[in-house]
Amino acid sequence: MRKLIIGLLVLAGLAVIVDFGAAAxxxxxxSRALREGGDLIADPEVTIHGFPFLAQAVNGRFQNVDIRARILRQDIPGEISAEATLTGVHLPLGDLVDGNVRRVPVERVEGRMRLEPTELGRLFKIPDLQVHSRPADKSDGTGGSGGSGMTTAGALVLTGTLPGTPVASARAGAPLGGDKVSIQADLLVEGDQVRIIATxxxxGTGTETTPTAVIPEADxxxxxxxxTRTIDTKELPFGLRPTxxxxxGGQIVVEGKGDNVTIDLDQLQRP
Structure with a gap:
């Protein structure tokens, strides 16, 4: 009986190893198909969730697939993070093994594009740019410090140092330097574009103070x-439209989704 139990445990262990190996x-x-088809700078991270994997593969339906990739684009210096969550992926095992991942029916796809603080600073040409949520719009009530909360009303505070001579101080003959300002802005989706409009x-509000230089009315x-900037959302995965x-957390996150769509898994990035 002991040998039988040990044998069953060994077989179970081997089955798990084979299952994880097949998933990997x-x-x-x-991942390779995504990199080659989307002309990506590196292999994206692909995670197929659900156990056992082989049971999903035999059925030709994968419960959940996560994709994360880094993308370069000409109008924003640096790298953009693109993510996709696929639910209910219908893909025959033979096509998966052969790498034939074109025209894959998916029950639901959710895509995200993340612009991180470094890239945002380069976009605005303000290296120390920080993105905050206004305290009144924070879902977690942390006071708009760029934490894990999320802007619910599309209201931002952008803080950064203007390059060159301080506008007000230069007129008084002060030494060269930069004015640090905090700007309130609206964050909007218009068609296939995201607009950041300084208003x-x-x-600051209440006891919270935010550094803002005294800028003459004329300037x-x-x-x-x-x-103020307009950002094209063409890097949303699989050509999703932003919603x-x-x-x-200091990032600008653009999201889109689609239900019951057919996608090319080797075209994460729209040409």
């Missing part, structure tokens, strides 16, 4: 224009 190989095949200067429109944009 399949993830590698999909005014922000000094304020030019400062607000520097903090939501928010500030999370």
């Amino acid at each position: 190989y399949s993830e590698y095949r999909v 005014g200067f922000y000094k 304020r429109p030019a400062v607000l224009e520097r903090f 939501k944009v928010s500030a999370q």
Whole structure:
């Protein structure tokens, strides 16, 4: 009886190893197809969830697949993070093994594009740019410090140092330097674009204070224009259209989704 139990445990262990090995190989095949088809800079991270994997493969339906990739684009210096969560992926085992991952029916796909603080600073040409949520719009009530909360009303605070001579101080003959300002802005989705529109200067609420230089009235429109940008969302995975944009942890996160769609798994990035 003891030998029988040990034998069954060994077989179970081997089955688990084979299952995980098959999942790892399949993830590698999909990752390579994504990199080659999307002309990515590195192999994306692909995770096929659910156990046992082989049971899903035999049925030709995978419960959940996560994809994470880094993408380069010409209009934003640096790298963009693209993510996709696929639910109910219908893909025959033979096609998966052969790497034939075109025209794959998916019950639901959710895509995200993340613009991190470093890339946002390069986009605005303000290296120390920080993205905050206004305290009144924070879902977690942490006071808009760029934490894990999310902007619910599309309201942002952008803080950074303007390059060059301080606008106000230069007129008084002060040494060269930069003005640090905090700008309140609206975050909007318009068609296939995300718009960050600076609407005014922000000094904080209640006991919270935010550094803002004294900018003469005549120079304020030019400062607000520097903090206004339009971002194309063509890097949303599988060509999804944006439906939501928010500030999370200092990032700008653009999201889109689709139900009962057919995608090319080797075309994460739309040409």
